[in-house]
Amino acid sequence: MYFFFFFFFKQKTAYEMLRSLVGSEMCIRDRYQRRVHGDNIKQMCGILAIFGSRLSEKELRRLITKLSRRQRQRGPDRSGLFVGTNQKDGTTFALAFERLAIVDTSDAGRQPLQSDDGNVIYLANGEIYNHQEIRQRYANKHQFQGGSDSEAVGIVYDEQGVEGFNNLIGMFGTVIFDRRTNTFVAARDHVGIIPLYTGVGVNGEKFFSSELKGIWDQCVKIDTLQPGHYIQDDWVQRPWYQPLWHNLEYVPTRQVEPLEIRERLTRAVKSHLIGDVPFGVIISGGVDSSVIAAIAMRLVRSGEVNLKTHHMEPEVHSFCIGLENSPDLLAARKVADFIGTKHHEIVFTPDEGIDSIDEVVYYTETFNQTTIRASTPLFLMTRIIKSLGIKILLSGEGADEIFGGYLYFHKAPNEEEFQKETVRKVRDLHKYDLLRGNKATQAWGVELRPPFLDREFLDFSMDIDPRQKMTQNNPRKIEKYILREAFYDPENPYIPEEILWRQKEQFSDGVGYGWVDSLKELTNDKVTDEMWENRETTYPVSTPFSKEMYYYRSIFESHFGNEQCVRTVPYNRSVACSTEYALAWDESFQKNTDESGRAVLGIHVQSSEIKDAQTVTQKAKE
Numbered sequence: 304m305y306f307f308f309f310f311f312f313k314q315k316t317a318y319e320m321l322r323s324l325v326g327s328e329m330c331i332r333d334r335y336q337r338r339v340h341g342d343n344i345k346q347m348c349g350i351l352a353i354f355g356s357r358l359s360e361k362e363l364r365r366l367i368t369k370l371s372r373r374q375r376q377r378g379p380d381r382s383g384l385f386v387g388t389n390q391k392d393g394t395t396f397a398l399a400f401e402r403l404a405i406v407d408t409s410d411a412g413r414q415p416l417q418s419d420d421g422n423v424i425y426l427a428n429g430e431i432y433n434h435q436e437i438r439q440r441y442a443n444k445h446q447f448q449g450g451s452d453s454e455a456v457g458i459v460y461d462e463q464g465v466e467g468f469n470n471l472i473g474m475f476g477t478v479i480f481d482r483r484t485n486t487f488v489a490a491r492d493h494v495g496i497i498p499l500y501t502g503v504g505v506n507g508e509k510f511f512s513s514e515l516k517g518i519w520d521q522c523v524k525i526d527t528l529q530p531g532h533y534i535q536d537d538w539v540q541r542p543w544y545q546p547l548w549h550n551l552e553y554v555p556t557r558q559v560e561p562l563e564i565r566e567r568l569t570r571a572v573k574s575h576l577i578g579d580v581p582f583g584v585i586i587s588g589g590v591d592s593s594v595i596a597a598i599a600m601r602l603v604r605s606g607e608v609n610l611k612t613h614h615m616e617p618e619v620h621s622f623c624i625g626l627e628n629s630p631d632l633l634a635a636r637k638v639a640d641f642i643g644t645k646h647h648e649i650v651f652t653p654d655e656g657i658d659s660i661d662e663v664v665y666y667t668e669t670f671n672q673t674t675i676r677a678s679t680p681l682f683l684m685t686r687i688i689k690s691l692g693i694k695i696l697l698s699g700e701g702a703d704e705i706f707g708g709y710l711y712f713h714k715a716p717n718e719e720e721f722q723k724e725t726v727r728k729v730r731d732l733h734k735y736d737l738l739r740g741n742k743a744t745q746a747w748g749v750e751l752r753p754p755f756l757d758r759e760f761l762d763f764s765m766d767i768d769p770r771q772k773m774t775q776n777n778p779r780k781i782e783k784y785i786l787r788e789a790f791y792d793p794e795n796p797y798i799p800e801e802i803l804w805r806q807k808e809q810f811s812d813g814v815g816y817g818w819v820d821s822l823k824e825l826t827n828d829k830v831t832d833e834m835w836e837n838r839e840t841t842y843p844v845s846t847p848f849s850k851e852m853y854y855y856r857s858i859f860e861s862h863f864g865n866e867q868c869v870r871t872v873p874y875n876r877s878v879a880c881s882t883e884y885a886l887a888w889d890e891s892f893q894k895n896t897d898e899s900g901r902a903v904l905g906i907h908v909q910s911s912e913i914k915d916a917q918t919v920t921q922k923a924k925e
Contacts, residue, residue, distance in 0.1 A: 348377055348378035348400060348401055348414070348428050348513075349371065349374040349375065349376075349377030349378045349400070349401035349428065349513045349514065349517075349745075350398070350399070350400055350401075350414075350426040350427075350428045350476065350477075350478060350499075350511070350512070350513050351367060351370055351371045351374070351398075351399045351400075351510075351511065351512045351513065351517045351518070352396070352397065352398045352399070352426065352478040352480075352487070352489075352510070352511040352512075353366070353367055353396060353397050353504075353508055353509070353510055353511075354389075354394070354396045354480070354487050354508065354509045354536075355389075355392075355394045355396070355507055355508045355509050356394055356395045356396065356397070356504075356506075356508050357394065357395075357506055357508075358395055359395065360386045360387070360388060360395050363386055363395045363396075363397045364384065364386045364397065366397075367384065367386070367397040367399045368382075368384065368399065370399075370512075370517050370518065370521065371384075371399035371400075371401055371517065373514075373516045373517050374401060374512070374513055374514045374516055374517050375401045376666070376745065376746055376747070376748060377401055377428075377513060377514070377745045377748070378400065378401030378748075381413065382399065382400065382401055383399070383400035383413050383414045383415055384397065384398070384399050384400070384415070385397065385398045385415040385424055387424075387480075389485045390482075390485055391485035392485070396480060396487070398414075398415045398424060398425075398426050398478060398480065399426075400413075400414040400415055400426055414426050414427070414453065416448065416451070416453060416454060416457055417457075418445075418457050418458075418461050419445055419446050421482070422481065422482040422483050423457050423460060423461050423479060423480075423481055423482070423483075424479070424480045424482070425456060425457050425460070425477060425478065425479040425480070426477060426478045426479075427453035427456040427457075427475055427476075427477045428475065428476045428477070428497055428499075428513055429473060429474040429475035429476060429492065429496070429497040430452060430473050430474055430475070430577075430750070430752065431452040431453065431455045431456065431471055431472070431473040431475060432452075432472050432473045432574045432575065432577060432757075433455070433470075433471070433472040433473065433574075434452035434454070434455035434473075437455040437458055437459060437470065437471075438454075438455065438458075441458050441462065444462075445458055445461075452473070455471065456471065456475065456477050456479075457479070459471060460479055460481075460488075465488060465490070465533050465535075465541075465543060466543075468490050468533060468543040468544075469543055469544070471492075472574075472757075472758050472759065473492065473758075474492045474496035474497050474752070474756075475490075475491070475492045475497055476489075476490075476491050476492070476497040476498065476499035476513060476528075477489065477490050477491075478511045486535060486536050487509070487535065487536060488533055488534070488535045489501070489511050489528060489533065489534050490528075490532070490533035490534075490543065491528045491529070491530055491531070491532060491533075492530065492531070493530060493531045493544045493758050493761070494530045494531070494701075494729065494730075494732055494733060494737065494756050494761065495527075495529070495530030495531075495732065495733025495737055496733070496737050496740075496741065496753065496756060497513075497741065498513055498514060498527070498733070498738060498741055498742065499511060499512075499513060499527070499528045500512045500513075500514065500515055500517075500518060500525060500526070500527055500528070500871070501525070501526050501527070501528050501534065502518045502521065502522030502524060502525045502526075503522055503523060503524040503538070504521055504522055504523065505522075505523055508521075509536075509538065510522055511528075514668060514742070515668040515863060515868060515871060516665070516668065516862070516863070519863045519865065519867075519868050520865070522867065523867070524867060525867040525868060525870075525871060526871065527733070527871055528540065529542075530544070530730070530733050531543060531544030531545070532544075546762050546765070547766070548726060548762070548765040548766055549726065549730070551723050551726055551727075553722075554718060554719055554722050554769065555722070555765075555766045555767055555768050555769065556768050557766055557767060557768055558767075558768050558771060559767050559768075559771065559785075561785055561788040561789035561791075562789065564764070564785065564786060564789040565789040565790060567759070567760050567763055567764075568594070568598065568754065568755070568760060568789075569598050569601075569602070570759075570760075571754040571755070571757035571759070571760040572595060572598040572599055572602065572697065572754045573602055573607060573608065574754075574757060575697060575752045575754045575757065576599065576602065576608050576613075576697075578613070578695065579612050579613055579614060580613060580614065580694050580695055581613055581614060581615045581620075581691075581692060581693045581694065581695070582599075582613060582615075582619070582693065582694075582695040582696065582697065583619065583620040583621065583622060583688060583691070583693040583695070583696050583697075584596040584599055584619060584620075584621045584622070584644065584696065584697045584698075585621070585622055585623070585684075585696055585697070585698045585699070586621045586622070586623050586635040586638050586639055586644070586646070587623060587631050587634075587635060587699065587808075588623060588630065588631040588632070588633070588634025588635040588637075588638065588802065588805070588808070589631075589634070589699065589802075589805060589807065589808055590702075590783065590786065590787055590790075590798070590802065590803055590804075590805060591699030591700075591702035591703070591708070591755065591783075591786075592698060592699035593635075593638045593642075593699075593798045593802055593803075594699070594786075594790050594797060594798065595697050595698065595699050595754055595755075596621055596638065596639075596642060596644065596697070597638075597642045597790070597797040597798050598754075598797070599619065599697055600619060600642045600643060600644065601797075603619060616645075618643075618644070618645045619644045619645065620644065620645050620646075620647060620688075620691060620693060621635070621638075621639045621644035621645070621646045621647070622646075622647050622649065622684055622687070622688055622696075623635035623636075623639075623646070623647075623648055623649070623684075624648075624649040624650075624651060624680045624681070624683060624684040624814060625648075625649075625650065625651075625680070625814040625815050626650065626651065626652065626653070626814060626815025626817050626818055627650050627652075627815075628815075629814050629815035630808055630815070631808065631814055631815075632648055632650070634802055634805060635648070636648065637799050637801070637802060638798050638799065638802055641796075641798060641799050642797075642798065647687065649683065649684050649687055651680065651683055653817055653818055653821035653822075654821075655683070656679045656680065656683065656818060656821075657821065657822070657825055659679055659682060659683060660675065660679060660855070660858065661858055662682070662746075663675060663678050663679045663682050663743070664855055664858040664859050664862065665858075665862050666682065666742055666743065666745075666746040667682075667738060667739060667742045667743055668738075668742065668859075668863065668868075668871075668872075669738060669855075669859070669872050669873075670852060670855035670856040670858070670859040670872055671734075671735065671852075671855075671872055671873055672848075672849065672851055672852045672855065673735065673877070673880060674735055674736075674738065674739050675855050676818070676819055676822060677736075677739055678739045678742075678743040679818075680814045680818070681739060681740070681743040681744065682743040682746060682747075685743060685744045685746070685747045685749050686747050688747070688749055689747040689748060689749050693749070694748070694749055694750055695749075695750050695752060696744065696749060696750065696751045696752065697752055697753075697754060698740060698751055698752070698753050699753070699755060700732070700736050700737065700740050700751075700753040700755065700756065701729070701732065701736075701753050701755035701756040701761070702755045702783065702786060703728075703783070703807065703880075704725060704728035704729045704732055704736075705725060705729060705755060705761065705764045705765060706725075706764070706772050706782075706783040706785065706786050707721055707724070707725055707769075707772050707773065707774075707782060707783070708782045708783040708786075708807050709728075709782070709807060709879055709880050709881065710782065710806075710807055710879050710906045711878055711879045711880070711881045711885055711888070711889075711892065711906075712724070712773075712774065712782055713774045713775075713780075713782065713906045714885075714888040714889040714892070714906075715773060715775075715885075715888060716888060718768070718769040718770045718773060719769075720885075720888070721769045721772065721773050722769040723884070724881070724882060724884065724885050725765065725769070725772075726765070727882045727884065728882065729761070729765065731873070731882065732756075734873040735873065735880075737753070737756075740753065767785070771785050772784075772785055779804065781804060781806070782806075782807050783807070787803050787804060790803060791803060822851055823850075823851055825854070826849075826850045826851040826853070826854040827850055829850075829854050830850040830853045830854055834853065835850055835853065838853060842856060844866055844869050844870065845869050845870070845872065845874040848876060859872070878892040878895065
């Protein structure tokens with residue numbers, strides 16, 4: 304059934320679009336087949352590890368093979384496995400790897416990897432952007448197996464232990480077994496771009512998995528490894544990343560010039576385009592993704608990014624999805640025409656999105672309302688992106704959290720509260736947008752990279768005086784003014800001025816207001832009043848706030864039916880993607896806790912419609 308799913312699209316995004324994509328796909332893939340593969344291996348994969356098992360090595364091998372197979376969509380190209388015995392206590396351990404081979408199909412970068420002397424055995428999922436620098440630093444001390452950026456993880460650990468994680472610039476999840484001490488360590492990147500779950504088995508075994516589905520029925524306790532943290536045998540999570548801005552009492556006072564933001568973000572985008580595989584850009588029609596795409600195109604035109612090394616046609620593909628004539632589709636079209644990408648509009652209907660919700664819940668492993676709303680269009684779009692042979696996507700995730708871009712930030716009472724909320728939002732990203740960005744794309748074996756969350760750019764941007772970010776302090780009274788100003792160049796504009804100053808539109812709204820409205824209508828029909836009245840009995844843990852959430856929760860339970868899994872999903876009230884703390888900023892927030900940007904009355908361009916509807920409803924009640 305799903306093989307033919309996209310043939311039901313109404314516009315040229317169905318038969319006509321797929322026919323055109325096949326030609327491009329064949330062209331790109333033919334180049335792969337014709338080239339002589341080198342050792343520059345880039346991997347976005349699935350990892351799973353078990354330590355302290357009482358099973359024999361043979362039995363453990365069978366178990367981890369079965370569990371790892373559950374997340375093979377993350378790495379459909381090949382599997383890797385290491386099984387051994389802990390010489391200290393006689394227990395067995397195993398590390399499994401599902402590989403997405405971006406370029407080289409040889410065994411040069413096949414994981415699990417080992418250090419020169421074989422004492423450090425490790426798995427690494429993600430991308431280390433400064434791996435060449437690390438290679439050069441230790442070239443005289445280490446013999447490299449190939450060109451994989453993942454080798455940088457083993458090198459810094461071998462040299463510095465857990466302190467070495469601070470030297471890694473990139474996105475990663477890693478699990479390491481050290482034969483010298485017969486101990487393990489796992490670590491996760493600074494903001495949690497790459498997911499990593501932890502679990503404790505019934506006999507005390509320790510589990511690690513890229514996704515919940517790998518271990519959900521094996522553990523009596525499940526958690527997520529927090530971003531910027533590592534964990535060892537004592538099962539205590541400790542931070543390796545501790546920037547000053549993590550302190551909620553710290554309020555930066557450093558003033559910056561907008562041009563410095565432009566220069567630093569350009570460097571971040573360039574670093575995220577390392578590799579030799581075709582990349583694409585998501586253009587949602589908002590300023591964040593549009594600026595990222597525009598920077599990428601300038602780097603291509605200047606020769607700083609060579610499309611030949613990426614084995615691409617002489618053009619960059621861009622993508623946007625939405626309901627017919629949705630705000631995002633129209634805006635993205637203008638941006639793509641302006642910057643010169645080969646643009647693909649993917650039109651979907653509410654019914655087509657609804658048909659995919661079960662899969663979306665399964666792959667994203669959440670029942671969070673906002674995440675499912677936004678993940679569904681991304682999930683649908685990525686399938687078409689994969690059909691092009693593109694395996695890397697640049698996106699605009701992170702800008703709203705860093706610069707206070709959500710519409711509710713208009714109500715921030717002062718700079719202290721504004722700064723605290725940005726810190727909370729950035730530190731929570733791994734629960735929401737980063738989870739969506741990674742899992743909805745990895746469901747089809749595509750890697751999403753968010754340059755705004757480059758560690759160096761993030762540390763710089765979170766140390767800007769919040770008064771420079773606040774909407775009340777700029778002449779246009781618009782969110783993210785300092786970012787927009789950084790890319791305002793009348794003589795050589797990056798993107799159309801109307802897009803540069805376009806109001807923030809959340810992804811689930813921008814694809815078309817009918818999408819969220821249809822979900823509410825669907826779930827009101829699916830969840831009866833009787834079911835809703837008994838919600839606390841049915842779901843005593845994380846009781847749903849709405850019928851929509853109830854519906855997603857019921858699907859989640861059908862895939863991951865235990866309380867430990869439920870507790871991995873964030874549970875809090877929100878208005879327009881706020882944290883619960885920000886609900887105190889405005890009385891209207893406490894009365895209308897809906898994640899849609901339209902809930903910010905008097906700010907969103909559509910909010911007057913909601914306000915009128917609320918007035919009518921109130922009068923009817925009276």
